[in-house]
Amino acid sequence: MLVKLISGDRPRSLILGLVLLAILVALAFAPFLFPGTRSVDTAARVCIFILLVASYDLMLGYGGIVSFAHTMFFGMGAYGVALASIHMGRGFDALLVGSVVGALAAAALALVIGLFSLRVRAIFFAMITLAVASAVAVLVSQLSGITGGEDGLSYKIPRALTSAAKYADEKVLGVRINGKLMNYYLVFFGSLILFLLLLRLVNSPFGRVLQAIRENDFRAEAIGYRVIYYRVTATCLSAVVAALAGSLFAIWLRYVGPDTTLSFEIMIDILLMVVIGGMGTMYGAVIGATLFVVAQNYLQNLLGAAEEALVDLPVLPLLLNPDRWLLWLGVLFVLSVYFFPTGIVGRLRRRG
Amino acid sequence: MSDPILSLQGVCTNIAQYHILQGVDLQVPKGGVTMLLGRNGVGKTTTLRTIMGLWRAHQGSISFDGQDISATPTPAIARSGIGFVPEDMGIFSDLTVEENMALAAASGPINPARLDWLFSVFPPLKTFWRSEAGNLSGGQKQMLSIARAMIEDRLLYLIDEPTKGLAPAIIATMAGALRDLKAQGASILLVEQNFAVAKMLGDTCAVMDDGRVVWSGEMKELSEDAALQERLMGLSMEAT
Incomplete structure (x- = not known):
């Protein structure tokens, strides 16, 4: 049953299997295991970024397509929910319409970009996506009457998904059963289902052809596969999933802005998560996103604790000052790329 | 001679500023093996790649099974019934042997009887069925490359130097x-x-030189005429 659920794509490493199971359990019971606004928010972000990074891995890891427009698709889903919620009023219908329209718009744009640029060499596709993503980011920033500009948009989501909605008088394991908890589980199950669908896709004949194209596109053509068709389809599917991840993010945050959804920094983060986790593995997205988001949120705390513990020593407390967390994050990435050139999943699988 | 399955008329192919094929005329009859011979660099591989549409002929026509395929996209040429084994083998090394074979069976699931036959002629493929193709030896990769073309019944097989660089035992296989x-x-x-x-398998033969077919006829005729070999290819089969 479990093997079928993961489309027969076994972790192929005991350590990897255990780590993935631990992450799944931690995310499934995060509100109960790690109560507190910040930790649950981190868990929700981990879920969303796993999905976003997995959708990027479909393009980069499986299709060999380098794109810099993934945050644009992510943002389209997020802005879809925001705009629908503002114009249609709070309600599940607005969330549904916003998500569907955002995903369709992302697919349409991916189709246009793909048809125009995937015929040419990969580097041109990368440059075109960079240009289009920058143009969209500027457009969103400029059209403040519609998008809220740099300030972004705040909106209301259905009451059933907010803390105001109470589902039980008693706390369960010290946690209030309210709309916020439901919102978390919407994000968790939404991400889980879409991730499993992506896993199904990459383990289908379509996924195999995509891998073949990544390795040798001439050869794939010579055995009868239309490379452009597969590349464009992968780009569109990837864009749709990224947009749906954006919709989940918008539902969770109740705010969208260029910095939270469209920025180039997020694009770089996604790239790092894919590379650290392991390209072309899907499970790499789980490991990479979890490590990255947790480090982003808790490295400062860890450094603060380390600084206090080493306060009597020379130099070290200065180096471990919480303000230097970005430096240490960088060091961690350099080390992980050095020690895991095929990503953490690739390394663990080779050991397994 | 029966109607040819493949016919090239005055095919010219340029790669960048180089005129590689300069009017190739070639007939491949239905049934049997046509050898394409010639020294290195005379355009044999380019001829095969041009037939597959991987290089475009800028002049001349290519007819396969009665249809002009000069401007047909490569995937459509492949699906029309040509199995191509390139010189570099072109296996997908990140995929398993099974996945490589399944991809080549583009028209549907693998025929079990056909697979059994391939396992009987290439036993290592059965042994390494679920292994990544990148882990195979050179000879095994070549077996996979040829088996991939043979996994379905094709109207025509284009095979580029299948024994190049292989050990004698593998060449025999x-x-x-x-x-x-x-x-x-x-x-x-x-x-x-x-x-x-070439002598063992060939029925008919075409010899290329300088981007053209300079001689064509029965393989037997060429293999028995040392002077002709010397003139066409600069060496004699008897000497090898």
């Missing part, structure tokens, strides 16, 4: 497999530098 394929009545256009293999 390759030759045996091609002989089996020939016995099934397949049409094959084979580029081969190993004259012993």
Whole structure:
């Protein structure tokens, strides 16, 4: 049953299997295991970024397509929910319409970009996506009457998904059963289902052809596969999933802005998560996103604790000052790329 | 001679500023093995790649099974019934042997009887069925490359130097497999530098020089005429 659920794509490493199971359990019971606004928010972000990074891995890891427009698709889903919620009023219908329209718009744009640029060499596709993503980011920033500009948009989501909605008088394991908890589980199950669908896709004949194209596109053509068709389809599917991840993010945050959804920094983060986790593995997205988001949120705390513990020593407390967390994050990435050139999943699988 | 399955008329192909094919005329009859011979760099591989549409002929026509395929996209050429084994093998090394074979069976699931036959001629493929193709030895990769083309019944097989760089035992396996394929009545256009293999398998033969076919006829005729070999290819089969 479990093997079928993961489309027969076994972790192929005991350590990897255990780590993935631990992450799944931690995310499934995060509100109960790690109560507190910040930790649950981190868990929700981990879920969303796993999905976003997995959708990027479909393009980069499986299709060999380098794109810099993934945050644009992510943002389209997020802005879809925001705009629908503002114009249609709070309600599940607005969330549904916003998500569907955002995903369709992302697919349409991916189709246009793909048809125009995937015929040419990969580097041109990368440059075109960079240009289009920058143009969209500027457009969103400029059209403040519609998008809220740099300030972004705040909106209301259905009451059933907010803390105001109470589902039980008693706390369960010290946690209030309210709309916020439901919102978390919407994000968790939404991400889980879409991730499993992506896993199904990459383990289908379509996924195999995509891998073949990544390795040798001439050869794939010579055995009868239309490379452009597969590349464009992968780009569109990837864009749709990224947009749906954006919709989940918008539902969770109740705010969208260029910095939270469209920025180039997020694009770089996604790239790092894919590379650290392991390209072309899907499970790499789980490991990479979890490590990255947790480090982003808790490295400062860890450094603060380390600084206090080493306060009597020379130099070290200065180096471990919480303000230097970005430096240490960088060091961690350099080390992980050095020690895991095929990503953490690739390394663990080779050991397994 | 029966109607040719493949016919090239005055095919010219340029790669960048180089005129590689300069008017190739070639007929491949239905059934049997046509050898494409010639020294290195005379355009044999480019001819095969041009037939597959991987390089475009800028002049001349290519007709396959009665249809002009000069401007047909490569995937459509492949699906029309041509199995191509390139010189560099072109296996997908990140995929398993099974996945490589399944991809090549583009028209549907693998025929079990066909697979059993391939396992009998290339036993290592059965042994390494679920292994990544990148982990195979050079000879095994070549077996996979040829088996991939043979996984479905094709109207024509284009095979580029299948024995290049292989150990004698593996060459014998390759030759045996091609002989089996020939016995099934397949049409094959084979580029081969190993004259012993060429002599054993070839029915008809075309010799290329400087981007053109300079001689064509029966393989037997060429293999028995040392002077002709010397004139066309600068060496004698008897000497090899």
